[in-house]
Structures are given as structure tokens and as C-alpha cells.
Amino acid sequence: MPTPSRHDRILALLERSGELSVEALAEHLGMSRETVRRDLTRLDAAGRLRRFHGGARALAVLPPVAEQEWPFAQRVAQNAAAKKLIAAAATRLFRPEDSIFIDTGSTTIAFAEALVAVPALVTITNAPRIAATLASNHSHKVFLIGGAYGADAGESLGPLALEQIGKFRARHAVLTIGAIDPTCVMDFDLQEAEIAKAMIERADQVTVLADHSKFDRRAVFEVAGLGRIDTLVTDRQPSDAMVKAIASAGIELIIAGS
CATH class of the missing domain: 3.40.50.1360 (Rossmann fold)
Incomplete structure (x- = not known):
């Protein structure tokens, strides 16, 4: 699948779901987790989504109150x-x-x-x-x-x-x-x-x-x-x-x- 098409599908999936894990996106797209991670990094750098450890969320979605952060x-x-x-x-x-x-x-x-x-x-x-x-x-x-x-x-x-x-x-x-x-x-x-x-x-x-x-x-x-x-x-x-x-x-x- 061409990179622009993958990016568009990732953004569409996040718009519907709010946020998804790398594993879920990989399953939806039929791609490896490594490819999804690279795509998320590029989309986050472009300001088109918010990446977090293990997944990503749509820009419009305010995450729930978190209890802790990483070590x-x-x-x-x-x-x-x-x-x-x-x-x-x-x-x-x-x-x-x-x-x-x-x-x-x-x-x-x-x-x-x-x-x-x-x-x-x-x-x-x-x-x-x-x-x-x-x-x-x-x-x-x-x-x-x-x-x-x-x-x-x-x-x-x-x-x-x-x-x-x-x-x-x-x-x-x-x-x-x-x-x-x-x-x-x-x-x-x-x-x-x-x-x-x-x-x-x-x-x-x-x-x-x-x-x-x-x-x-x-x-x-x-x-x-x-x-x-x-x-x-x-x-x-x-x-x-x-x-x-x-x-x-x-x-x-x-x-x-x-």
C-alpha cells in the first residue's frame, strides 16, 4: 500500500475510534507493527495526530486523566x-x-x-x-x-x-x-x-x-x-x-x- 494511502487510512481510523494501539492499527491495515510505528512517527511530526507509547490518538480527542507516567x-x-x-x-x-x-x-x-x-x-x-x-x-x-x-x-x-x-x-x-x-x-x-x-x-x-x-x-x-x-x-x-x-x-x- 502506498505511504499516503496508509496515512489517510490511519487518520480515518483514529477519527472514528479516537485512539488505537499499534497492534490494532497493524491488524486493520494488514501491515507490520514496525511500519505502523514509522507512519505514526511521521504523522506525529507533521502535527496530524498525537502519538503515545504503544499507539496514537486523533488530535481532537482529549485523553482521560492519567494516573502515572513512564519511568x-x-x-x-x-x-x-x-x-x-x-x-x-x-x-x-x-x-x-x-x-x-x-x-x-x-x-x-x-x-x-x-x-x-x-x-x-x-x-x-x-x-x-x-x-x-x-x-x-x-x-x-x-x-x-x-x-x-x-x-x-x-x-x-x-x-x-x-x-x-x-x-x-x-x-x-x-x-x-x-x-x-x-x-x-x-x-x-x-x-x-x-x-x-x-x-x-x-x-x-x-x-x-x-x-x-x-x-x-x-x-x-x-x-x-x-x-x-x-x-x-x-x-x-x-x-x-x-x-x-x-x-x-x-x-x-x-x-x-x-
């Missing part, structure tokens, strides 16, 4: 090129002498690697990996938040971490998220959401880093309404509904690489 090591590898683009674009927002909260996430790890080149920053983070990365520039002043250790993402969490965040006041908070819809940004983990909220409360400006897979999704724990976000850096143009909501909230939208 951190797997998230680091997902959309790695997009995260590097986002990190490079976000780094240009900051200047020497800025003070920045940075939470733990696969995108903020990429951000920290890019941020090393900016001299004389004051950074506060709950991620040992981010702290070590930034400390490699000896002009940086780095504060590592302590607390209960979350082994999956390698981060400090819990009441001790929240108490320590309350001792700082920063010009910026740079955060990753689990999901964003037209009303708010969200996370899948309660303790991580609490860390992000605490940083937001102690920062003057909030920048969210989110690759395209986070849009038009929902997670269990709300972090902040869109109105609390000042800048949003992503790798692709969001859906029309999201662009309208972002503009209405007064958020500066930066598309990395555009």
Missing part, C-alpha cells in the same frame, strides 16, 4: 532532540546574576546542560544531577535542596524539601510538567507537584519547558493555572485551542528553532 530513565530518552532545542531556546532568556529555581525533569536536565555556558548564575534545585552539572561552571552559585530521596528521578522531595525552598526568593522558576491543557499545567506525582508549587510561590517569574507530547493532555495533580505562567517554551506549534488559551493567559510562547 524517568525512559522519559529522558523520549523526544531527546526536542528537549535539547527547548533547552537552547530557554537558556537565551537568562543573564548573569539571575537567580533561578529549577525543578527535576528530563527537560530541565537538558536545560541545565545548556545553562552551564551562562556565567554567574544563582541556582536552586532539588536535583543532584542538575546541581552537579551547573556547578561545573565555577562562576555559578548552586544551592541543592535536601529531603527525602526519590530514587526514580534522583530528586529531593517531601516536607524538608518544601521547608528549604521557603528560605529562598528567586527571580525565576524554570519547571517541567507532565501535562498541559487550556486551563492549567499538571503533574503525575503529588510530591513533584508540591515542589513545583513551592518554587512558583517563591519566584517572580515562571517559565515552563514542555515538548509537544505534553499538550492537550491531563494529569492528576494541578500545578498552576495558565495565568501564573509567564513564558512557555516548546518545540512545536500547539493546537489552535491551546494557542488561544496561551494568548488569553498573557503567556509568551516560544517555539524553539522557529
